[in-house]
Amino acid sequence: MSAPSAIAGTPAWTLPARGRVGIGGLILAESAVFAIFVAAYVFYVGKSLSGPTPKEVLDLPVVVSILLWSSSLTIHVAVRALRGGAVQSFTLWWLVTILLGAAFLAGTGAEWHRLIYQDGLTIRTNLFGTTFYSLVGLHAAHVIVGLVLLTIVLILALGGHVTRAHAERADTLSLYWHFVDAVWLVVFLVVYVGAR
Amino acid sequence: MAVLDPTIAAVHRDADRPSVLAILHDWVVTVDHKRLGLMYIASGLVFFLVAGSEAAIMRIQLALPNNHFVSPQVFNRMMTLHGTTMVFFVGMPILLGFANYLVPLMVGARDMAFPRLNAFSFWMSLFGACLLYFSFLGAEGLYGGGTAPDVGWFAYAPLTARAFSRGNSTDYWTLSLLVSGIGSIGTAVNLLATTLCLRCPGMTLGKMPLFVWLNFVVACMILIVISPLTAAQIMLTLDRFLGAHFFDTQAGGSAVLWQHFFWIFGHPEVYVLILPGFAFASEIIPVFSRKVIFGYPFMVAASVSIGFISLGVWAHHMFTVGMTPAGNTFFAVSTMIVGVPTGIKVFNWLATIWGGKIRFATPMLFCIGFLFQFLCAGLTGIMLSVAPFDWQLSDSYFVVAHFHYVLIGGLLFTIFGAIYYWFPKATGRRLDETLGRWHFWLFVVGFNLTFAPLHFAGMIGMPRRIYTYQPGRGFELWNQLASAGVVFQAAAIVFFLWNVVRSLVRGAPAGADPWDAWTLEWSTSSPPPPYNFETLPVVRSRRPLWDLKHPDDPDWRYE
Numbered sequence: 181m182s183a184p185s186a187i188a189g190t191p192a193w194t195l196p197a198r199g200r201v202g203i204g205g206l207i208l209a210e211s212a213v214f215a216i217f218v219a220a221y222v223f224y225v226g227k228s229l230s231g232p233t234p235k236e237v238l239d240l241p242v243v244v245s246i247l248l249w250s251s252s253l254t255i256h257v258a259v260r261a262l263r264g265g266a267v268q269s270f271t272l273w274w275l276v277t278i279l280l281g282a283a284f285l286a287g288t289g290a291e292w293h294r295l296i297y298q299d300g301l302t303i304r305t306n307l308f309g310t311t312f313y314s315l316v317g318l319h320a321a322h323v324i325v326g327l328v329l330l331t332i333v334l335i336l337a338l339g340g341h342v343t344r345a346h347a348e349r350a351d352t353l354s355l356y357w358h359f360v361d362a363v364w365l366v367v368f369l370v371v372y373v374g375a376r
Numbered sequence: 377m378a379v380l381d382p383t384i385a386a387v388h389r390d391a392d393r394p395s396v397l398a399i400l401h402d403w404v405v406t407v408d409h410k411r412l413g414l415m416y417i418a419s420g421l422v423f424f425l426v427a428g429s430e431a432a433i434m435r436i437q438l439a440l441p442n443n444h445f446v447s448p449q450v451f452n453r454m455m456t457l458h459g460t461t462m463v464f465f466v467g468m469p470i471l472l473g474f475a476n477y478l479v480p481l482m483v484g485a486r487d488m489a490f491p492r493l494n495a496f497s498f499w500m501s502l503f504g505a506c507l508l509y510f511s512f513l514g515a516e517g518l519y520g521g522g523t524a525p526d527v528g529w530f531a532y533a534p535l536t537a538r539a540f541s542r543g544n545s546t547d548y549w550t551l552s553l554l555v556s557g558i559g560s561i562g563t564a565v566n567l568l569a570t571t572l573c574l575r576c577p578g579m580t581l582g583k584m585p586l587f588v589w590l591n592f593v594v595a596c597m598i599l600i601v602i603s604p605l606t607a608a609q610i611m612l613t614l615d616r617f618l619g620a621h622f623f624d625t626q627a628g629g630s631a632v633l634w635q636h637f638f639w640i641f642g643h644p645e646v647y648v649l650i651l652p653g654f655a656f657a658s659e660i661i662p663v664f665s666r667k668v669i670f671g672y673p674f675m676v677a678a679s680v681s682i683g684f685i686s687l688g689v690w691a692h693h694m695f696t697v698g699m700t701p702a703g704n705t706f707f708a709v710s711t712m713i714v715g716v717p718t719g720i721k722v723f724n725w726l727a728t729i730w731g732g733k734i735r736f737a738t739p740m741l742f743c744i745g746f747l748f749q750f751l752c753a754g755l756t757g758i759m760l761s762v763a764p765f766d767w768q769l770s771d772s773y774f775v776v777a778h779f780h781y782v783l784i785g786g787l788l789f790t791i792f793g794a795i796y797y798w799f800p801k802a803t804g805r806r807l808d809e810t811l812g813r814w815h816f817w818l819f820v821v822g823f824n825l826t827f828a829p830l831h832f833a834g835m836i837g838m839p840r841r842i843y844t845y846q847p848g849r850g851f852e853l854w855n856q857l858a859s860a861g862v863v864f865q866a867a868a869i870v871f872f873l874w875n876v877v878r879s880l881v882r883g884a885p886a887g888a889d890p891w892d893a894w895t896l897e898w899s900t901s902s903p904p905p906p907y908n909f910e911t912l913p914v915v916r917s918r919r920p921l922w923d924l925k926h927p928d929d930p931d932w933r934y935e
Contacts, residue, residue, distance in 0.1 A: 198489040198573040205565035205599055212603035216637060220611065220622060229628045304619035307628050314614055314622075 199352040207359045210322070214363055217318055218370055221311040228306035237299040240372050244287030245364065248323075251280035252361045255330075255354045263351075265344040271337045274350075277357070278334060281327050288320050312371065319367055322360045329353055407491035408906055409476050412498045414802060416473025417795075419502055420466050426509075427461035428869065430454045432862050435826070439859035441847035451843035452526035457508070459529030460549065463645065464556050465505040467783070470791055471652040472501075472563050475591040477802065479567060481897035481904065482585050484576025484913040489569035497562030504556025511548035525549035528841065530638055531612075533623035533631040538616055547616060554609045557602045564598035567591055576896075578915040582676075583935075585895045585918065586669060589676050590655035593683040597648050600687065605641035608634065632697055639690035647686040650782060651679065653750075653790035654721060657743050660790075660797050661725050663893045664740035665732030668931075671724045672918065678717035678724075685714040695766040704763045711761035718754060722747065737891075738812030742793030745820055749785025753778060756831070771841075773854075774834025780827045792819070792872070799876075800890045804902045805883030811875040815868050822864025829854040894919035 225234075258273035292313075295301045303313045333350065336342050342350070394402075403411060433454050437445045446454070476498075480488055488494045508525070515523040525545045527535045536546050571592045575584070584592075612634075614620035621627035623634045662669045669675060691699060691707040699707075725747060734740065756778040760766050769775065792815070800806045833854035838845065845851050889898040899921055900909055917923055917931035 193577040195573045195575060198569040201569040201572050202490060202493075202565050205568045205595075206561075208596075209561050209565075209599040209603045212600050213607045216604045216607035216640075217611075220633065220637075223630070223633060224628075227628050303614065304621070307621050310614070310620040310622060310629075314611065314620065318610075 197348060199348060200355065203352050203355045207355070210359065211363075214315075214318065214366070217311075217315045218366060221315050221370060224307040224311050228308045230306050232299050232301050232305070232308070234308055234312070234371070237295055237301055238372055239291075241287060241291060241368070244284045245368055247280045247287070248284040248364055249361055251277045251284075252358050254280065255357050259347060259351050259354050262342070262344060263347040267337065267342060267344075270342070270350075271334070274330065274334055274337060278327060278330050281323055281330070281357075285320060285323055285327070288316065288323075315367060315371065319360070319363055322363065326357050326360050330357070407487075407495045409480050409488045409491065409494060410802070410904060410906075410908075412494050413473045413475075413477030416469045416476060416498055416501070419505065420468075420470035420473060423461050423465040423469070423505060425869075427458050427466055428866075430458040430461070432866065434458065435859040435862045437843060438845075438855050440856075441845050441852060443844055446843075448843045449526065452528075452841075453524040455841060456525045456528050456549070460508060460525070460553070461505070462783070463529065463649070464553060465501075465508070467649045467787065468556070468560055469501055469505075471594075471649065472560065474652065474656070474794060474798070475567055475594070476563065478798065478897060479570055479588055479591055480574065481900070481908055482588050482895050483571065483574060483579055484896050484909060484915065485570060485574035486908045486912075488566045489573055490566050493562050494566050497559040497566065500559030500562065501556045504552040504554075504559065507548055507555060508552035511545050511552075515545035515548055516543040530642065531634075532638075533629075533634040534625060536612060536616070536634075537624060547613070550609045550612055550616075554606060554613075557606045557609075560598050560602050561606075564595040564602075567595035568599070571595070576913050576915060582673075583915060583918050586658035586672070586675055586679075587655040587895070590651050590658065590679050593679045594648055594651045594655075597644055597651075597683050597686070601641050601644040601648065604637055605645075608637035608641070611637075632694075635694055635697065636691070639693045643690040643693060644686045646779070646782065647682055650787055651682065653746070653787040654679070656790040656794040656797070657725060657746055659893075659895065660739045660743050660793050661728050663797075663891050664735045664737060664743075665729045666735070667728055667732040668919065669724070670727035670730075671720075674720055675724055678720045681717040682714060685710060685717070689714055692761055692763075692766070695763045696770045708761050708763045712758060715754060715758050715761075722751060722754070737796075738807070738809055738816060739793040739797035739891075741813070741816045742789045742796065745816065746786055746789040746793065749781055749789065749823070753781035753786055756781065769834055771839055772834035773830045773838045773840060776840055777827045777830035777834060780830075784823055784827070789819075792816075797891065798897075799879070800886030801897055801902050801904070803880060803883070804886055805879050806886045806890060807875050807879045807883060811871050811878070815871040815875060818864050818868035818871060822861045822866075822868055824861070825864060826858045826861030829857040833858075889921070894921045896920055899924070 254273050255277040258270050258277060261267075261269040261273060301309045301312075303309050330353070333342065333353065403415065406412065431454075433446060434451065437443050437451055476488065476494065480486065511524045515525075523543055523545050525531075525548060527541060527546055527549070531546070531549065534540055571584070571588055611620070611622040615622050615624060621629045623629050623631055625631055658669060658675060689707060689711045691703060692711045695704060695707070725743075756774070760769065760775065760778060796807050796812055833851055836850050838849075838851050838854075845855075886902050888901050890902075891898070896909075896913055896915070897904070899913065913920060915923075917935050919931050923930040923932060
């Protein structure tokens with residue numbers, strides 16, 4: 181990591197930031213949780229004893245997915261703006277991120293409403309319902325947690341409490357948000373594209 | 377405030393020291409890694425007595441054939457609570473407590489990376505333990521006092537389905553593991569960040585004490601293996617409360633899937649428990665052999681490989697379920713391979729002792745006991761990894777004997793060694809050596825008397841988890857020997873507790889460095905001040921205190 185010369189008092193002793201390492205650990209643990217839910221989904225594909233099947237009721241959620249993935253871009257722009265000290269630009273892009281996330285959540289809500297009331301698919305209907313709602317619901321729960329955290333930062337920013345000094349913390353939070361978006365990529369590919 | 381109020385000021389003058397309530401308040405609100413570590417260990421020891429009593433109840437029940445000391449229902453509850461408590465509320469808290477206390481001191485830091493997360497994690501873990509035992513009262517409301525979880529610590533489906541587990545005892549079990557799992561993950565994140573981000577200048581990864589390395593590996597493993605358990609518990613809760621069908625075979629669900637999910641957690645968990653035991657041994661054995669640890673890079677590499685390989689061995693718990701030949705072969709081979717790095721470690725400890733100037737103090741005695749007994753555990757482990765052998769002996773008392781040799785003969789012995797070794801650091805007083813010897817020898821005799829005969833009971837066909845057995849099948853002798861051993865073990869624990877209480881009050885003062893040791897925790901006072909180090913240390917070798925004591929011949933010349 182560092183040469184012996186670093187010990188003589190030269191400032192070469194640098195260690196990783198604890199925020200990034202900490203959130204990395206959390207992301208590792210969360211990935212394992214999602215891996216188990218994805219494994220259960222894949223294991224039970226085609227094993228439902230009754231309908232409806234994914235082919236009959238699932239539509240590709242292209243628009244809301246693009247909205248969620250673009251929020252990764254906007255939060256990245258927001259953090260970069262904060263690093264440069266542009267607090268107003270940060271607040272704007274942060275707000276856009278929240279709106280995109282909320283739009284995604286509304287899309288999931290509309291999808292679930294249709295599935296439950298039109299197609300009669302609930303968590304107790306069959307194995308597809310069980311695994312679908314738990315996996316997508318687990319992801320939606322993470323989106324909700326992310327939105328709550330982002331909104332707290334937004335409120336602080338609107339109150340004028342967020343400055344360039346907080347860029348590292350905003351960056352740490354953005355890593356969590358990127359993770360939520362990446363998980364959606366996996367869910368999208370497994371549930372809506374691959375295992376229909 | 378207090379000064380303004382004359383009555384309170386008077387009370388303070390009279391008492392001359394803070395009231396019990398004030399001390400309690402200090403401990404409850406603390407974010408200091410040392411206090412949290414001690415609370416982890418203390419709570420673990422309390423539940424150790426609880427779960428040990430549960431084991432004693434089972435051994436009394438099994439001492440005689442056709443015994444009616446407890447009912448089958450109570451036996452199942454004791455079995456479930458004993459296993460769950462020992463793994464989650466004894467093993468994990470004690471080991472995380474030691475990691476909490478020692479990792480910041482050993483890397484030369486003033487606290488963990490996230491002190492408040494640390495406090496949160498501890499209280500979550502304790503809350504989980506309370507939930508488990510609250511099930512005695514709450515599982516069936518006011519109707520059925522005394523109903524606790526009875527599905528085994530593995531909780532195989534469909535035992536946990538609503539139809540077979542009425543009331544809420546299984547839900548308390550699920551919730552307690554969910555909640556304490558969150559605590560474990562929090563502490564693992566903390567250990568990870570502390571190890572990577574708070575090392576003092578000069579302490580590169582290659583200069584960290586092995587204790588820190590092993591706990592670093594454990595932290596990474598906790599993140600990967602506790603989460604599947606959390607996920608499986610969420611699924612089980614969905615099944616039980618929302619009518620989902622994950623493990624409901626009548627709707628096409630799979631009971632075997634639960635076994636996979638449980639053992640994906642369950643087997644690496646054994647390594648999460650034993651690696652900290654290796655960590656204790658790797659610190660204690662060199663100090664009491666007066667030698668540098670043999671093969672440091674190999675010890676690190678072996679620890680990391682154990683971490684990786686142990687993630688791919690889980691289905692050796694499921695040979696009897698009936699897997700494909702390819703599955704059986706894979707898991708048999710991976711299980712044999714995980715024995716290789718473990719063997720490397722045993723040889724390195726032996727090589728460390730070899731030619732050393734050995735001091736047989738109590739910590740060293742426990743480590744030597746560990747070496748012998750863990751070797752037995754490893755050998756029976758290799759035997760069980762052979763799938764056909766496992767078909768014969770799976771779910772027999774042979775397996776019970778095997779994993780108690782791992783977790784008591786291996787882990788608990790090193791935990792006792794660690795308590796004798798670091799007690800002076802945490803309290804400023806030494807534990808009594810004579811009482812320590814009584815503790816050690818009684819425990820060696822009691823442990824081996826209990827668990828060695830169970831190998832034979834298993835080999836002649838005694839199944840696990842039965843609450844009684846018929847006379848005349850050859851089980852009597854082995855079970856009576858096993859139950860007799862419990863008396864010795866209990867006596868040993870009495871000596872241990874008496875030693876702790878007595879030494880807390882009037883143990884010999886320890887000084888900063890009672891064992892003439894080499895890692896950073898011994899460079900500060902005993903007990904360490906809240907800030908640990910006045911000035912952050914700078915290290916140049918793996919044994920910074922050796923360098924300090926021997927400036928003429930420092931380690932960094934050779935490393």
